Amino acid sequence: MTHIPNAGQSAIIEELAEVIVANKAWLSEIDGKIGDGDHGSNMAKGFGKAAERIHGKDMSLDAAMLVLSDVLMGEIGGSMGPLYGLMFEEMAGALKGRDDIDADAFSAMLHAGLAGVQGVGNAKVGDKTLIDTLVPAVAAFDAAKGRGFAAALTEMEAAAERGRDSTIDLVARIGRSSRLGERSRGVLDAGATSCCLILTSLGASFRKRLS
Amino acid sequence: MQRFLNNPDNLVDETVAGFVKAHRDLVHISPENPRVVVSNFAPRAGRVGIVTGGGSGHEPAFIGYTGRNLVDAVAVGEIFSSPTAKSFADAIKAADGGAGVAVLYGNYAGDNMNVKMAARMVAKEGIEVATVVANDDVCSAPPSERDRRRGVAGEIFMWKIGGAKAATGATLSEVQAAAQKAIDACRSVGVGLGPCTLPAVGHPNFQIEPGTMEVGIGHHGEPGTRVESLRTANEVADDMLKIVMDDHALPAGTEVAVLVSGLGATPVNELYVLYDRIETGLAAMGMKVHKAFVGNYFTSLEMVGATLTVMALDDDLKALLDMDCASPAL
Known part of the structure; x- marks a missing residue:
């Protein structure tokens, strides 16, 4: 298949929430090394709450993303609340009104999400943030789009993982861990890690529905 | 915990x-x-x-x-x-x-x-x-x-x-x-002697080894600039004052407001021990303390440690600092 319907796909966000909640302890552990160790609990709280609100409702993917965005921006706060909140708000905006989501729509969604993050944060590739995951993942999807939707998703997921791992050798230049300078080198960035979970979960959910 | x-x-x-x-x-x-x-x-x-x-x-x-x-x-x-x-x-x-x-x-x-x-x-x-x-x-x-x-x-x-x-x-x-x-007009420094634990996490997310202190620690346990052996209260107070005043570079005769806050788990009496030495040090530098605040004003859960803030004053800031106010903490 080359596309999935937009309607009735809120389970994709529930699946995403499941992944985030399952990785709560890991995310907090990573965050604890160079942050304050609350990334996992804040993410799990936000995504978990959104999943509860979505559960059992027959929603389009963009509507479910808006529920998630509202929870993150209205109830979670921190740095991740606005960053992911705006990312999902912009992603939802790119899907709104579409009956089907094909590779072009998915690409538009990724670009909108990236623009949302960049609209509120100032990070660039190499700053040891979620941008190090998101930017190469979006580029990899676009580059592989010609080989089919599912193949592009696989490439996106792989690039997201490489992007996440690239943060190990980076020195943080933005956010709380940037205060550590050289001491931030040698560990994963928690935001890059959660962003990778988001992209690989979305990728897997889409691939499952495409096959 | x-x-x-x-x-x-x-x-x-x-x-x-x-x-x-x-x-x-x-x-x-x-x-x-x-x-x-x-x-x-x-x-x-x-x-x-x-x-x-x-x-x-x-x-x-x-x-x-x-x-x-x-x-x-x-x-x-x-x-x-x-x-x-x-x-x-x-x-x-x-x-x-x-x-x-x-x-x-x-x-x-x-x-x-x-x-x-x-x-x-x-x-x-x-x-x-x-x-x-x-x-x-x-x-x-x-x-x-x-x-x-x-x-x-x-x-x-x-x-x-x-x-x-x-x-x-x-x-x-x-x-x-x-x-x-x-x-x-403010400069601050923190010194940590023991870590803090986010209740939802359940264990400290950073360590301060017994017998050591972290100079320059942040309000959430952000690492400081130096980890070294814990010294006497007077030596720590001198170190904190030096860090703040070196950055401040105030002329002698400046009037200042001083705030020494505990980070949550330091006994308040120890804050007064620090303050005693800090005011002595300020006087030696030719500074005049207009007003001092000592206590748990800005904490970090149950972190052991203290922060020092020195604000340089002029007549305008002094008048505003002295204006009557009412709040639970001040």
């Missing part, structure tokens, strides 16, 4: 609930948003509103500085996590008396983003917002990168001066300028 807890997820809501009950003569929860604490004296028609906000776990900051001639409304975040943009926006609305609102907060990534988004939200309703970002923590970045420094206990002086200026009927830009001048 030996703590007074019910469900850690409800800790912040329970903190706020107890706080407004204990201080109902001064503050209340916003009827619009359970994560906004509002002064009983706010808003004041025609006066500039003062707003702050930040993560919980620093009590009495931030909510404790809500009151008369001080902060009008505070956005409350999760433990060590910025409040939502919506909470900042609701706090701004609660503080708005029609003359604009000054948001005076600390330099942290989350707060910067959420305040920026909140300002956008309330602009749609015609509320003018000015911001001042506190960056008094000397060890968090070199002087050449002062805009990257964190805001710590100097924020209390920024709120005091901003709140007092607003009480004089000053305009939004005058209040902003006064608060900016206050934080520009």
